[in-house]
Amino acid sequence: MSNMMYVTPEQLMKDRAEFAQKGIARGRSLIVAMYDAGVLLVAENPSASLYKLSEIYDRIGFAAVGKYNEFDRLREAGIRWADSTGFTYSREDVDARALANYYAQYLGHTFTEGQKPLEVEVLVAQLGNNVRPTKIYRIAYEGTITDEPQFAVLGGDAEAIKNRFTVTVPESASLQDVLRGAVSAIAGPERSIPTSDLEVAILEDRGKRRTFVRLSDADVEALLA
Amino acid sequence: MGLPLFDATQDPGPSFVSYARQSGLTLTSASEHDVSAHATTVVAVRSSDGIVMVGDRQATSYFIAMRDIRKIEAADHYTGIAISGSAARGMEFIRIAQLSFEHYEKMTDSALSLEGKANYLAPLVQENNLYTPLTVIPLLAGWDTSHDVGRIFEYDGAGGCYERSDFAVIGSGSPFAEGTLRLGFRVGMSMEEALELAALAIYEAGDNDPSTGGPDFVRNLYPMMVTITQDGFTELPTSYAESTFRAINERRTQSQGVAGGTLR
Numbered sequence: 475m476s477n478m479m480y481v482t483p484e485q486l487m488k489d490r491a492e493f494a495q496k497g498i499a500r501g502r503s504l505i506v507a508m509y510d511a512g513v514l515l516v517a518e519n520p521s522a523s524l525y526k527l528s529e530i531y532d533r534i535g536f537a538a539v540g541k542y543n544e545f546d547r548l549r550e551a552g553i554r555w556a557d558s559t560g561f562t563y564s565r566e567d568v569d570a571r572a573l574a575n576y577y578a579q580y581l582g583h584t585f586t587e588g589q590k591p592l593e594v595e596v597l598v599a600q601l602g603n604n605v606r607p608t609k610i611y612r613i614a615y616e617g618t619i620t621d622e623p624q625f626a627v628l629g630g631d632a633e634a635i636k637n638r639f640t641v642t643v644p645e646s647a648s649l650q651d652v653l654r655g656a657v658s659a660i661a662g663p664e665r666s667i668p669t670s671d672l673e674v675a676i677l678e679d680r681g682k683r684r685t686f687v688r689l690s691d692a693d694v695e696a697l698l699a
Numbered sequence: 700m701g702l703p704l705f706d707a708t709q710d711p712g713p714s715f716v717s718y719a720r721q722s723g724l725t726l727t728s729a730s731e732h733d734v735s736a737h738a739t740t741v742v743a744v745r746s747s748d749g750i751v752m753v754g755d756r757q758a759t760s761y762f763i764a765m766r767d768i769r770k771i772e773a774a775d776h777y778t779g780i781a782i783s784g785s786a787a788r789g790m791e792f793i794r795i796a797q798l799s800f801e802h803y804e805k806m807t808d809s810a811l812s813l814e815g816k817a818n819y820l821a822p823l824v825q826e827n828n829l830y831t832p833l834t835v836i837p838l839l840a841g842w843d844t845s846h847d848v849g850r851i852f853e854y855d856g857a858g859g860c861y862e863r864s865d866f867a868v869i870g871s872g873s874p875f876a877e878g879t880l881r882l883g884f885r886v887g888m889s890m891e892e893a894l895e896l897a898a899l900a901i902y903e904a905g906d907n908d909p910s911t912g913g914p915d916f917v918r919n920l921y922p923m924m925v926t927i928t929q930d931g932f933t934e935l936p937t938s939y940a941e942s943t944f945r946a947i948n949e950r951r952t953q954s955q956g957v958a959g960g961t962l963r
Contacts, residue, residue, distance in 0.1 A: 529805050547704065553805045554703040554718055561724065561798055576702040684801075 490591050494615035497593025498540045503629025504673075505656040506537050506599050506610055506622075507644040512678030512685070513599045513608060514649060516656045519673040527675045529686035531556040533601040534570045535677050539629040540594035540615070548577060548596055565683075570600035574611035574619055582617020591615055595628045601677035601685050627659075635659045649676065650697050657698065669695050713806035715799040716823065738910030739770055739783035740872030742880060742900045743840040745865055746893035749849040749928035750840040752779050753897040755872070755905055756920055757912025758786050766915060771923050773932040775800045778816060778841035779925055783870035785833035792827070792835050796820060813843040817852035817860050825858025838869045842927050849927060866897075872904025872911035879903045890926055894935075898924065898943045902951075903958075914944035 481489075504517035504526060515537050517526040526545075528536045530552045538545035552573055560568045577596050585591040595614055602608035610622040620626075624644050627635045641647050641655035653674065661667045674689040689697075703722060711717035718724075741754035758765040770789070774780040774796045782789030799819060804810045811819065817839050828834050839852040853867040854860055865884055868877045879900040888896070901922045905913025914921045921940035926933050951958075 523808075525808060528808070548702075550710075550806060551702045551704045553802065557715060557798055557802050557805075558703070558719065558722065558724055561719075561794065580702050580704070 490585060491616060494585070494591040494593050498595055498615060499630030501539050501629060503627060503631050503635055503660055504537055504539055504597075505625060505627050505635065505639065505660060506535075506597050507625035507639075507641070507652050507656060508608055508610070509644055509649045509652040510646055511649065512676050513601055513610070514652050514656065515599065515675045515677075516653060516660070517673040518660050518667055518671055520671045522670070525673060527673055527688075528553075529675075529684070530570075530573070530598070531560065531568050532565060532683050533603065533606075533677060533685050534568065534573065535599045535601075535675065535686050537597040537599070537628065538594055540592070544592045545594040545596060548580070548594065552577070552598075566605055569606060570598045570609055570611060574598045574613060577613045578617045578619040580617075581613055581615060585616040597626055597628055599677060601679070603679075631662075634662070638662065649678075653694070653697050669698070713803045714819075715802035716795065716819075718802075719795075738872075738908075739870030740868070740876050740901055740904035740908065740911040741770055741781040741783060741838055741870055742868050742876050742897045743779075743781070743838055743851045743863075743866060744880065744884065744888070744893040744897045744900075745849055745851055745863075746888045746890050748890050749842055749926060750779070750851060751890060751893040751897050752781060752838075752840055752925040752927070753894070753901045753922050754781055755870075755901055755912045755922045756915075757910070759910040763912075766912060766918060767920050769923060771925050771934075772797070773934075774816065774839070774841075775804075775810070776931045777844060777927065778813065778839065779927050779932050781838040781840075781869065782835055783838075784835040788827060788831070788833045788835045789837075792823070792837060795823065796837075810844075812845060813841045813850055816841070817862070821854065821858045821860040823858075824854045824856075824860075828856050828858065836869050838867055840867075840927055842929055842931065844929075847929065868900070870904075870911065872901075872908035875907045876900035876904040890928070894924060894926070895943065898922065898940075899947055902944065902947050914940075914948060916945075916948070 502518035506515045515527045515535055519526050524542055528549050530536045536549050536552055556568050598611045600609040610626050612620045612622050612626045639659040641652050644652045669691045672694055674694050676687055677685045711721050738759040743750055743752045752771050754770045756767050758768040771779055771781040772793050780793055780796050782792055800811055836854055843850050851863045851867050852860055853863055866880045883896045904911045921944050924935040924940045
């Protein structure tokens, strides 16, 4: 006779969710917010080479928190998906919503069917143009996808940071204001984060096809000064 | 198509071509007949400040198929790629090169070196040319940001990749363009001198090779003129190409079609 204990589906899901949440809470948080000319992605990241933010396509950026090996694999899959979709059809047919849905399906599937859920939260941001709107899609560890209206916070302290993020309408604020608001929200009242521990990127139209730009420490310092 | 996820042991890495092969995105199949428009002349010349590339605009099958085809494109900010041979395969080749370099950069967060880009294309040339009659010969030139120098890489039909320190020529009009470059090339030319010489080489090819288009004053179409320097790839405006080719044409008219012993 099997000596497997019966576990209710409710309990199983709860355990899995707790496991994923714990893993995600271990890392530092990040904020992605719209500003008057684009989308800002800012993460607290002590590593200068293991990035949490990445370029996916001409107008699509990626951000993630949690286990690096797990979200980096998703990042790579996103780049492959975007490049092959653009190659097969056209560059303008690459849509962030489709990618966010694939991520949601994969995370949802792994959450229920996998050995263990992925300990990641993923975000896909799209800079709008005359064909598509500016969008921020956040995908949770269990596959829940949310269309965030102006900004999103990812990571363990998400709720607290969200309450501290005081830029009420980031969409119409300048890059400088939104960056300042984001950095102080991530840091909280008792802490200040050195520039070298910040990873900052933007999606902004600068007359080039590719809109994703990493900001250097000097750029960030100048904006925060 | 779903999310392209791979196990660590099956992962194609940052190479777009490896991924495309694994997923069946690109197909190479053999045909007995050469079915597409082709023929070209493109030259790349090294000057003291970088590389110039000039190429004609005509695609030829049994008749002239296109008069304004672009055979030189920016592969990325610092690299130019030109193609000769099958137009269909050549255009695909340019797309694959552009995509592969950008794909690698996004996947690894660092750009390929110029030599890395040149070597990456070699097996693609080999595969295409050994297994199909739709031959493509590319020409790669760029600004090497790690050594601050312009460099030219040419390929043979079997995919051999060779660096050239002076100039390189591809396409059916090569003999005439090459002859002009051999007589006119000097080490340490300025960009303007290199552009002038490269334009003259294309003019000679267009004059003598039926499959290479010269300047088309009727339709205001001129060979493409490109510079690649430390500032990157720049396509010169039509007005620049027009005045360059009008000057050559004027001299040639004055001499009644005779090149005349000196380079002119």
